[in-house]
Amino acid sequence: MIFENFGFYLKEALLSFRRNLLMYFASIMSITVIFIIVGIFLLISLNLNFLLEDLESQFEIVIYLKDDISTTELNNLKNDIASREGVREVTYISKEKAFQRLLKNFEEYKDIFEVIEGNPLPASLEVKTEDSSRIESIAKGIEKLKGIEDVEYNKGFLEKWFKITGFLHWGGIAISILLLVASVLIISNLTRITVYVRRNEIEIMSLMGATRWFIKWPFLIGGFLQGCIGAVIALATLYKIYFLVVDKVQQSIPFLPLITNRIELLPVGLIIVLVGCLIGFLGSMISVGRYILE
Amino acid sequence: MIRMFHVDKIYPNRIVALKDINVHIKKGEFVFLVGPTGAGKSTFLKLIYRGIIPTRGQVIIDGINISRLKPKYIPYLRRNIGIVFQDFKLLYDRTVYENIAFGLKAIGATNFEIRAQVKKVLNLVGLEHKKKAKPHLLSGGEQQKLCIARAIANEPMILLTDEPTGNLDPDTSWEIMQLLFHINIRGTTIVIASHDKLMVDQAKKRIIRLDRGHIIEDNPKGTY
Ligand SMILES: Nc1ncnc2c1ncn2[C@@H]1O[C@H](COP(=O)(O)OP(=O)(O)O)[C@@H](O)[C@H]1O
Ligand SMILES: [Mg+2]
Numbered sequence: 432m433i434f435e436n437f438g439f440y441l442k443e444a445l446l447s448f449r450r451n452l453l454m455y456f457a458s459i460m461s462i463t464v465i466f467i468i469v470g471i472f473l474l475i476s477l478n479l480n481f482l483l484e485d486l487e488s489q490f491e492i493v494i495y496l497k498d499d500i501s502t503t504e505l506n507n508l509k510n511d512i513a514s515r516e517g518v519r520e521v522t523y524i525s526k527e528k529a530f531q532r533l534l535k536n537f538e539e540y541k542d543i544f545e546v547i548e549g550n551p552l553p554a555s556l557e558v559k560t561e562d563s564s565r566i567e568s569i570a571k572g573i574e575k576l577k578g579i580e581d582v583e584y585n586k587g588f589l590e591k592w593f594k595i596t597g598f599l600h601w602g603g604i605a606i607s608i609l610l611l612v613a614s615v616l617i618i619s620n621l622t623r624i625t626v627y628v629r630r631n632e633i634e635i636m637s638l639m640g641a642t643r644w645f646i647k648w649p650f651l652i653g654g655f656l657q658g659c660i661g662a663v664i665a666l667a668t669l670y671k672i673y674f675l676v677v678d679k680v681q682q683s684i685p686f687l688p689l690i691t692n693r694i695e696l697l698p699v700g701l702i703i704v705l706v707g708c709l710i711g712f713l714g715s716m717i718s719v720g721r722y723i724l725e
Numbered sequence: 726m727i728r729m730f731h732v733d734k735i736y737p738n739r740i741v742a743l744k745d746i747n748v749h750i751k752k753g754e755f756v757f758l759v760g761p762t763g764a765g766k767s768t769f770l771k772l773i774y775r776g777i778i779p780t781r782g783q784v785i786i787d788g789i790n791i792s793r794l795k796p797k798y799i800p801y802l803r804r805n806i807g808i809v810f811q812d813f814k815l816l817y818d819r820t821v822y823e824n825i826a827f828g829l830k831a832i833g834a835t836n837f838e839i840r841a842q843v844k845k846v847l848n849l850v851g852l853e854h855k856k857k858a859k860p861h862l863l864s865g866g867e868q869q870k871l872c873i874a875r876a877i878a879n880e881p882m883i884l885l886t887d888e889p890t891g892n893l894d895p896d897t898s899w900e901i902m903q904l905l906f907h908i909n910i911r912g913t914t915i916v917i918a919s920h921d922k923l924m925v926d927q928a929k930k931r932i933i934r935l936d937r938g939h940i941i942e943d944n945p946k947g948t949y
Contacts, residue, residue, distance in 0.1 A: 439830050632827075635814055638774070639879075640803035641831035643796075 436645065443632075443649035444656060447625050455657065458621045462661025462710075463668070465610045466703055470669040472603030473699055478689055479596045485688040486592075492558040492570045492584040498526075500554075500578040508578055512558060517569050520559040526550050553580055564593075611710060614661075618654050618714025626650060626722045633723060647719045651712060658711020662704045669703075726752040726883060726914045727773060732782035734768050734938075742768040744938040746782070750916065752882070755909045757925050758918040759949055760935035766918035767811065769935065770885045773916070774806045775799055787882065804832050807876030807913075809886035813868055815860045821847070821871055822856040828875045846874040850904060866897035873904060883914045890921045898924055922949040 448455050513521045529552040534544060560566050570584045626633065636646050677689050690696060727750040734743040742765045750756055758766045771777045772784050775791050783792050791802055816824055825843045847853045850870040860868055869889055876884055886905065890898035902924055909915045919925055925932065925948065932947035933940060
């Protein structure tokens with residue numbers, strides 16, 4: 432049925448656009464702004480995840496060893512830890528290496544270090560994990576092993592990180608949902624108005640013997656187009672803004688990892704356009720169901 | 726073709742528009758529904774195309790009891806009934822041609838069918854030369870003809886017209902009446918609600934006379 436008369440539906444929908452140009456313009460602009468905001472949240476969320484993945488590779492547990500540990504004990508320990516689930520890599524840092532690192536990192540205090548007799552730094556094992564959320568459990572499991580002086584990991588930072596990203600993530604979702612509901616209402620409202628504007632056409636069609644769906648389709652297509660056009664404009668704008676911002680950020684913080692791969696951003700575009708179409712359809716559906724009876 | 730059994734219509738404001746109506750209008754008949762304003766003529770027509778449902782009684786159209794018709798079947802009832810409204814219900818921002826085409830499109834006619842039918846009915850009512858005009862540029866009689874053309878474009882079994890000569894001069898009214906006779910001769914059942922005394926007297930057709938919701942006369946060859 433829809434395909435048979437699609438030309439007519441589209442023509443009537445576009446006729447309605449032409450006649451109420453200003454109202455449709457306002458509606459589409461609102462949808463555009465909403466989708467830009469939602470898109471920004473989506474991009475921030477994606478980038479935080481991307482950043483986390485990058486940071487995760489740097490998170491590690493440092494195990495300080497007792498000075499009297501034997502070579503066999505050390506090897507056993509190293510193998511044991513390496514075989515644990517979630518552990519990616521174990522590196523041994525000898526006392527000497529630790530001291531050299533210290534010297535290298537704090538060259539300006541070289542004099543002070545030279546006064547110190549012997550090497551006070553402990554040897555250590557540096558453990559890289561596969562997943563930052565498992566650091567704590569892995570560290571807890573290692574603590575009880577023999578030959579270990581102390582286990583250190585960056586608990587505070589991780590907790591803060593999850594707190595901040597979690598807040599941004601859920602806050603973004605909540606605001607996005609509110610805005611999307613608002614956009615449904617915007618489209619539903621304009622559909623209600625156009626149903627009123629076209630009440631003569633609707634009455635005539637109904638009295639001529641048009642089915643209810645036949646009468647409804649032009650309005651549904653109208654809503655669909657509003658959502659779709661709004662989303663597409665938002666997408667084009669977001670694309671421009673995003674790469675502009677990414678450029679600026681990378682100039683001032685060059686090592687900050689951001690998503691620049693266009694393929695990785697494709698799902699964002701698809702989601703925005705799909706949700707736009709869906710919302711347009713839904714919004715008009717609500718009004719059409721309520722105001723076009725019999 | 727049209728039967729009513731003990732039909733009452735009481736509007737929500739408790740006005741009794743029709744009371745115990747029993748009629749039988751056969752296929753191909755030409756019937757005048759007469760009576761003073763407020764007698765219930767328009768209400769009678771609305772019952773036939775299910776613009777309203779009777780408060781009591783049965784309305785049967787072509788063997789189907791439409792009092793209990795499910796809403797989704799109403800469009801198919803209406804495709805068999807052409808209606809000429811008292812207030813025309815034309816689309817004034819569309820041309821003569823588009824007004825008729827719109828009505829046909831509404832019931833899913835193809836573009837090919839539409840072109841053929843619109844041409845045919847415009848010829849029949851004599852508006853072929855005005856097909857590109859907007860309705861507000863037409864005279865009252867021409868607008869009435871356009872309404873008739875739109876109503877019969879789908880070749881319905883029944884044609885209902887509400888006060889078709891209401892605001893027209895006698896000559897134009899008679900022209901419209903001739904047109905309706907012509908359509909009737911081709912087999913369409915026609916019901917005309919009218920209080921145009923001159924017209925009804927000239928036509929010498931069946932008259933159903935309503936007064937305050939009651940049928941007070943049903944005369945096969947009456948005068949007003
Ligand atoms: N929709 C309506 N609601 C309430 N009362 C109505 C409605 N339509 C008609 N009436 C009343 O019903 C009576 C019959 O009206 P109508 O059928 O229009 O008469 P006619 O067409 O013969 O002038 C009148 O008293 C009118 O006021
Ligand atoms: Mg009337």
